[in-house]
Amino acid sequence: MSIEVDASDEFVQLAQNIGTESRGHHNRNYVLPLTEAMARLCGGEPGTHVLVRVPRPEAVPVVIRTWSEAQLLRSLRGVLPNVPQCLASTATATVLSYVEGEPLSAVCPDGKRVKQSWISAMVEILAQTAALGRKELPALPDDWPRYGSDSRGYLAALTQLADRQIRRPSWSVYGGLFSQLGVPEDVLAQMAQKVPVMAPRPCGLLHGDLHRDNIVLTTDSRVIAVDWELATYGDPLYDLATHLVRMRYPEKQHKDVIDSWAEAMESTAPAAVKGMEKDLPYYLAFERAQSVFPDVIRAARSLRQGSQRKRLWDGLLYKAEAAVWHALQAGAQPLGLRDLPSRAKVRDVLHRWQTAGSEGLGQTGERYPQPHPSRGSLSRSLKAFRLVFSDAGGETRGVGAIGMHPAPDSSQEHDNRHLVTERTG
Ligand SMILES: Nc1ncnc2c1ncn2[C@@H]1O[C@H](COP(=O)(O)OP(=O)(O)O)[C@@H](O)[C@H]1O
Ligand SMILES: [Mg+2]
Structure with missing residues (x-):
């Protein structure tokens, strides 16, 4: 193992200990200043902020990947202006220049x-x-x-x-x-x-x-x-x-x-x-169709954290239910889905899927929640949920309403006020 690799590995370790952490879907990100040793290694200025990106091993593979970010950024250096630079990469992390700003x-x-x-x-x-x-x-x-x-x-x-x-x-x-x-x-x-x-x-x-x-x-x-x-x-x-x-x-x-x-x-x-x-609507249709997969999976996984407290569980369930329902609404036409489940059915399916334990055990191993939420708490949570998202603004389904398949039955329950599905990336 070369000295360089050791220095980079040490720096990644340091980032995990003292860096300012933020988590995306795919990475844990740590911002910290370059140390003297790391600056010597990658040719930067000591004290400059850099970003250490450590892939999250538990992330579900819900995106199409072509290259590693490090590999691409290296080839873009001097070719495309204003892209972050890859300063180093190790077996477990990538060190990038940090773009300061908001x-x-x-x-x-x-x-x-x-x-x-x-x-x-x-x-x-x-x-x-x-x-x-x-x-x-x-x-x-x-x-x-x-x-x-x-x-x-x-x-x-x-x-x-x-x-x-x-x-x-x-x-x-x-x-x-x-x-x-x-x-x-x-x-x-x-x-x-x-x-x-x-x-x-x-x-x-x-x-x-x-x-x-x-x-x-x-x-x-x-x-x-x-x-x-x-x-x-x-x-x-x-x-x-x-x-x-x-x-x-x-x-x-x-x-x-x-x-x-x-x-x-x-x-x-x-x-x-x-x-x-003519062609943009086809790509919009594809984007909405493929998003159904990450959106549903992430919503289902969000239930795994669960809660011992029923009110919190109700909140989790409603957020997941809304995300799944909106993803299905957006993806139905391009995917050619018929007989979309109602919102209540989505809630029921998610609840049963979680309690059945297919992936439905909490991190501590308890099964939850029990019993099925009562109607009263459902409508209270629903109100709270709608309040939270009432400022969420419009959604983007309008462009490219043309899918590759006929539209689903228009008599289905339809509520497109708040799109709260997660992003793919
Ligand atoms: N070089 C960079 N400089 C500053 N911020 C960055 C840089 N690279 C990524 N980020 C920030 O980190 C966030 C999280 O990225 P990532 O971990 O890939 O999460 P995601 O799963 O949302 O893609 C990005 O949305 C962006 O705001
Ligand atoms: Mg990302």
């Missing part, structure tokens, strides 16, 4: 109108990103599908990847839950078969997860994209779709964002706008 989500939370100057900066990032081709990027994984500028082939491959990398690994644990919720095992495989013909657009680098937590506004007013771990290579129109859905723009802003994106692309990758009006 995340956009802190200044302008989900659902809130986004200033045009920020929109312009974000679409500019997407446009510069999309202009990078394979020459500038790390090699694609061996099993990565080759589709050139065949957009239909790309979306079909993406749907198959979602089935392979997201749905399949979780099915042994969560398959029963999905079935009870009316999501069949072959739903993504079926969707992949139905991808329509689309205009050809050349592939480029995609950020893959450009939402409000992943945009940092620096004190000197720059707008920087961080968290490149879901970056991938593909049709730039897909990056616009994930951005639109995950940013939770008020619906009224969608057109401005789409127009701004098209304008920005004209100067970096003009062929990326070909056929966008």
